[in-house]
Amino acid sequence: MRPGAVSAGRPLPKTPPPFGEVFTDHMVSAFWSADEGWHGAVLEPYGPLTVSPSTVALHYGQSVFEGFKAYRRDPDRAALFRPWEHARRMADSARRMAMPPLPPEFFVAAARALVRQDMDWVPDGDDEALYLRPVAFATDSHLALRPGLSYRFVLMAFPTANFFGAARRAVTVAVCEDFVRAVPGGTGAAKCGGNYAGAYLAQEEATRRGADQVVWLDAAERRWVEELGGMNLFFVHGTGDRAELVTPPLTGTILPGVTRDTLIRLARDRGLTVREAPVSVEEWRQNCASGRITEVFACGTAARVTPVGRVLAGDGGWTVGDGSPGPVAGTLADALSAVHRGTAPDPHHWCHLVTR
The missing domain is CATH 3.20.10.10 (D-amino Acid Aminotransferase, subunit A, domain 2)
Known part of the structure; x- marks a missing residue:
């Protein structure tokens, strides 16, 4: 995992914001091509992506994603929960969508790198966690009806509390x-x-x-x-x-x-x-x-x-x-x-x- 520029960081929220609205300081990116496979993995500041208006994924939906969490253990440690299972499921989803599967070992390494870098963002409340969202999508700039020939992977994260608000309500x-x-x-x-x-x-x-x-x-x-x-x-x-x-x-x-x-x-x-x-x-x-x-x-x-x-x-x-x-x-x-x-x-x- 190649380290890129590191963000200076922002003030951390005192309580987790609404689901998926405030993201941590960094993300992991990687690319796929037929010649190189998955390559160019980098940990970099979270920010916008530049894509063509004719990007295949925008028109035909050739994209897959996952969702998993890291839980605070102590000030210097967090636990990823079943990352390998999520990695394998994302690979299965990719195959179904005619996409190159991301190797599970790469998926887990990316998660570890992001959590390590943004450890301060992992909340410590009983119903709180750091939610990790990996997504992969075709990046070809054409509108032909065929699977993409180039892909991008992005892993981002955000702090979250109980999805339905008050814990355990029916x-x-x-x-x-x-x-x-x-x-x-x-x-x-x-x-x-x-x-x-x-x-x-x-x-x-x-x-x-x-x-x-x-x-x-x-x-x-x-x-x-x-x-x-x-x-x-x-x-x-x-x-x-x-x-x-x-x-x-x-x-x-x-x-x-x-x-x-x-x-x-x-x-x-x-x-x-x-x-x-x-x-x-x-x-x-x-x-x-x-x-x-x-x-x-x-x-x-x-x-x-x-x-x-x-x-x-x-x-x-x-x-x-x-x-x-x-x-x-x-x-x-x-x-x-x-x-x-x-x-x-x-x-x-x-x-x-x-x-x-």
């Missing part, structure tokens, strides 16, 4: 019946920009109805629950030691969440049963009415573990449990936070320390 979700997020054989399992822009209209409608997030259904039958906007879902059947977690299977239309995988392992470590099985909207409604489903929660890097308290569907809706955060979600959220902060053992070796 959110309201709205089932989307007019649009779909992904279809079999499409790009649902890739983290590419178009998947998110295509969700904006549905999210605006959900917000108008008083919901925090959209529930996406399958494209074929509009019956099976897939995921929330940017988050995977878990349904809790029963209570206590006999509680069972059910999450929709990864069938190619759902993003394979790193937090999803983490919670499955944490739950099984605690003796809970976890099943991957389809869940229909009607099952969700009926099992909440009967009390069989006692909790529902979503998970993702930005929102971590987010309880679902109310579901809007059609002209009505239903409440999950008593509408408040449940104990299973709370237990898993605490367990996840303890691993992030280093106050619990890390037997899976998920955390990678970066020292100033």
Whole structure:
């Protein structure tokens, strides 16, 4: 990693600003060409990029991105959480979009370099972290309908708090019946920009109805629950030691969440049963009415573990449990936070320390 010019730094915010609005002092850039592959990696001051109006990515969306976090351990150390898994997922997304995958070892080295340089930006609050956003995109200046022949990688970071504001409040979700997020054989399992822009209209409608997030259904039958906007879902059947977690299977239309995988392992470590099985909207409604489903929660890097308290569907809706955060979600959220902060053992070796 070649060091470039180093910024003198700016005053740090006392509390994390709104999600993704204030960035740290530096970024990492690299380039790809057929002759050199990925090359020219440099740590440099955060700043604007110069691109041509005919840049391929602007017109045809040939771009992929990731999102992962670093958590404060002490004044001179922070822990990257599962950076290798995020690196591998970004490589998978790139292949799906006909892009050259970034080598995972380069991805992790870039993250370590940026966190080390901007260590002072890593917040230390319980619900706070440094969010890292890598993006790669085609930079060719032409409008031919073919994959790019040149690419750029940029890694930036920003301090963030809980995505939904007040920690662990139960959110309201709205089932989307007019649009779909992904279809079999499409790009649902890739983290590419178009998947998110295509969700904006549905999210605006959900917000108008008083919901925090959209529930996406399958494209074929509009019956099976897939995921929330940017988050995977878990349904809790029963209570206590006999509680069972059910999450929709990864069938190619759902993003394979790193937090999803983490919670499955944490739950099984605690003796809970976890099943991957389809869940229909009607099952969700009926099992909440009967009390069989006692909790529902979503998970993702930005929102971590987010309880679902109310579901809007059609002209009505239903409440999950008593509408408040449940104990299973709370237990898993605490367990996840303890691993992030280093106050619990890390037997899976998920955390990678970066020292100033």
